[in-house]
Amino acid sequence: MSYVEKKGDCWLWKGATDCKGYSIFYYKGKAQFGHRVSLLLFNKDEHFKLTPGKIVCHSCKNKNCVNPGHLREDTLQSNSKDKHMDGTAQTGDKCHFSKLNWNQISEIRSSNLKIPEVARKYQVSEQAIRRILQGKSWISQPEIQPLPNLQLSFLQLHLYAF
Numbered sequence: 001m002s003y004v005e006k007k008g009d010c011w012l013w014k015g016a017t018d019c020k021g022y023s024i025f026y027y028k029g030k031a032q033f034g035h036r037v038s039l040l041l042f043n044k045d046e047h048f049k050l051t052p053g054k055i056v057c058h059s060c061k062n063k064n065c066v067n068p069g070h071l072r073e074d075t076l077q078s079n080s081k082d083k084h085m086d087g088t089a090q091t092g093d094k095c096h097f098s099k100l101n102w103n104q105i106s107e108i109r110s111s112n113l114k115i116p117e118v119a120r121k122y123q124v125s126e127q128a129i130r131r132i133l134q135g136k137s138w139i140s141q142p143e144i145q146p147l148p149n150l151q152l153s154f155l156q157l158h159l160y161a162f
């Protein structure tokens, strides 16, 4: 199964995302933004490290794009639009905009109600409920795809693309 869909030059991450739509990988024991991990994995210099205090920005408009060619390090000041990207990915009730909590999430996941009814009950969008049910938001660590799948998808993409 591939977690990456090619759209134009972009490699769109189809796996888990955080509450704002940024890709999440489970890497080195924690949930991290895919664009940061991608830049690390695809750098030809094996000793390459992300510079502390710098953030990883997209040159394209797709928040879930993990094409290392579309990613660059930049300072926070010169890229205020991408200011979320420093540090570790936030999921579930760590999200600022989150109206729900983990107890409600398990109620929602075990509910027999239809999606519009659940959305009304918890006063969130149907899209938000769908993402919860599909496991794309409110991700506990074991649900976050492990890295080998990603490396495989990248590898396949490289073989097809170049």
Ligand SMILES: [Zn+2]
Binding pocket: 009, 010, 011, 060, 061, 062, 065, 066, 067, 070
């Ligand atoms: Zn892109």
